[in-house]
Amino acid sequence: MLNIDEIQNGVVIDHITAGTGLALYHLMELEKLSDASVALLQNVRSQKSGKKDIIKIEGDIQSLDFNVLGYLDPQITITYIENGHVTRKVRPEQPKQLVNVIKCTNPRCITSLEEGCDHIFALTPSGRYRCIYCEQEFKVQNL
Incomplete structure (x- = not known):
């Protein structure tokens, strides 16, 4: 053991x-x-x-x-x-906002086009996270 x-x-x-x-x-x-x-x-x-x-x-x-x-x-x-x-x-609560924790997967998002742009996701009422720039929803399996 x-x-x-x-x-x-x-x-x-x-x-x-x-x-x-x-x-x-x-x-x-x-x-x-x-x-x-x-x-x-x-x-x-x-x-x-x-x-x-x-x-x-x-x-x-x-x-x-x-x-x-x-x-x-x-x-x-x-x-x-x-x-x-x-x-x-x-037991930690879901944060209202994630900054540079996850990355947006939308190739047209400003975070994909501009260097140095923070990846910011906001918690929606449904309990999911969306990019504040392009509204792309992040799925945990993307980790």
């Missing part, structure tokens, strides 16, 4: 849909963390869903944007740990 030590100070991102943990890892740019240890566990047994992915981050998490998690997977939970104790557990 695989053993990963308990976290003293950091976060556990849990209930990630099995097989999507690596994409989340890259989306959050966790490879760029220099003052934190990161463990990515894939296909972990789960009573609720059969299998799941988990990311454990110990150390400085101040630079991380957890808002993107609500966009990626509504089942995700974030557990904050301080001095070896859980201080809070939250």
